[in-house]
Amino acid sequence: MSDHDRDTTPPVLPQRPQHQPRSSGAGRWVVMFLFFTLAGMFLLGGWFLSSVSEAMDSLAAPTDLYTETIVRSGETAQRIAIVPVTGIITSYGLSPEQNMVTRIKKQLDLAAGDERIKAVVLRIDSPGGEVLASDEIHNAIVEFQADTGKPVIASMGGMAASGGYYVAAPCRLIVANKLTITGSIGVIMQSINFHGLMDKVGVQAVTFKSGANKDMLSPFNPPEATSDEQKKILQDFIDSTYEQFAGIVESGREKKGHRDTKHAKELVADWKDYADGRILTGAQALELGMVDKLGNLDAAIRLAEDIAGITEDTARLVRHDPPVDIMGIFRLFGKSSTPPAGSTVKVDFGLNPISLRPGLPYYIAPHLFAQ
Template identity: 55%
Template sequence: MSEPDQRGTPPLLPNPAPQTPPPTGGSRYILPIVFLFIAGVFIFGGWIVSAFNQFTSGMTAPARTEFTEVTLRSGDPENRIAVIDVTGIISSIGPSDMVTTIKKQLELASADKRVKAVILRIDSPGGEVMASDEIARAIRDFEADNDNGPVIASMGGMAASGGYYVAAPCRFVFANELTITGSIGVIMQSINLHGLLDKVGVKPVTFKSGSNKDMLSSLNPPEATTPEQKEIMQRFIDDTYDAFVKVVEEGRDKKKGNRSTEKDARALTEDWQDYADGRILTGQEAYQHGLVDQLGNFDDAVKFTEAFVGIESGKARLIKHEAPLNFGGLLRFLGQAEKAPAGTTVQVDLGVDLPRLRPGVPYYLSGHLYAD
């Protein structure tokens, strides 16, 4: 029985090798997608590097010095009015030197005999004494040239302190009724850190050549300022204020040849200096005291200027000479502005960002920006 049974039993077949199931619909695209992603990263990264290199090479290249003429309003190309903006803090430092820019714009207006007048469009709380005076001098020099047209000031939302200082020499001054102006005066401040340094255990060490060399130092205790030093500083402030008053009186004097025939020009009132004590004035108040000639906005100033120089109303072409952009200078200014060595600065959070003023520098600046 055993032999037939062995002969009738079929031989065992080997198990077939397991077959890999065919890839599903989504997994077959994984490798191509990964490949495309990696290729895209390389391509995009190369583009970023190339663009960055072009940008940085442009910043390190010499700054373009040409001013660009921009048309603000179309009109007769032979009858132009140049618009010069005085916007923000008046300063000679920073990425764009306002003093140099305005001087260049006046120079370009003088060179173009098609420019019949200049409108100084002001929206500024004032700024540095020297910067304000340099701009005012440039305006006086421009108007002193008989070949040049008049400079008309148009005050915007604010033309206070140094903003009014640069308007005073102009042939004619416009202000809106609600313009913030006035603030005729000088301010120079210093924050005393002596008490704070005592609390944190910091002891300043000063070497000086004279008793008054550090009289503006914020490291000295307030009581260290002597009466003589206070007198020195007050005399300096008073002299600077007297210069401001002189600029206003000379600029607003109707007896000047270039104002004597202007029936709409206003003279300073007898008591105008009573209001030149640092207080702000509205445009309406400034008009009442003879600090401005007419009330109106920029469009009114344009219409007046056209009539003043004999151009048909609405026909003048308004132009502006734009200063060249200097990205390199801007980044250097932002990255290097008055950096002090590590560990030598104390930062105090006042809860508000104010314009950075340089310590010990006098300003024709509206102090109301810093009111408590």
């Protein structure tokens, strides 16, 4: 380096010592504050979720809090309970506590336990339904009358066919409008067959079974695959269930010990000729002895008053309404109405008939009901 360069080069300034910031407790306090805040939020959130869960459980839990609704005012100590049987008779509902069978049994229990209730009017407007559900309601009515001595009067609305008549049969008396659709005494069991459709779309079903009859009514087998033995098994089952129905009609209509002989009508000798699944009007059913009187709900109530020894038009009419199942409503709205694309095949036949569960027997008139 030359003398000139040394003269022009600026001197290097000495570095100033850097002072390290003194640690402060403020940072630790911030960290602790954040930690306890988050912990509190987690605890509060857990408590909130637990409270919500308990509240939901209480809403979903079965309850006996039926509400008594006064349908018509009258004498407090002279009451008649109205028990509705409306729509498809089924053991399914929003929840096990909210199905038709459970509700009707509970309403009959409430009527049995209330000494002020002297009679029950079963208001039916139904095309029928499941065999087992119809039979359970029938048995509940039989037991109620036997245990309490209180009469049950059936009042048929616009329709009381098949299973609707089944539940009316044990009632002490049956009142129908002359235009009521009733009858349809019989059993039906259906199975939809997809074999032809599967052939068209190139789909085959592979089945493993323990016995030759295990896949009877399978929708994947060709119809001609149903053997004569299988047809006989199914027909014997249907015939046996039908005989049960016919026996219920005879038991309810012919045993005068459980009915009021003053108002009751007897079955005609050839009534079974009309119990072939055909529908009947209320007027035709009266001629056959399948109902006792023509009239509306008011006529059935007056008949109940007469049998129970209550002055006409003075009874207080009550109805026991089931509690609202909030969780059942949530479950209902939680179900997706639109299945994933490609998961279903819908065939439009131009009508929307009732959906019968394949392989399940029904006391129902399916042509009388559309969804």
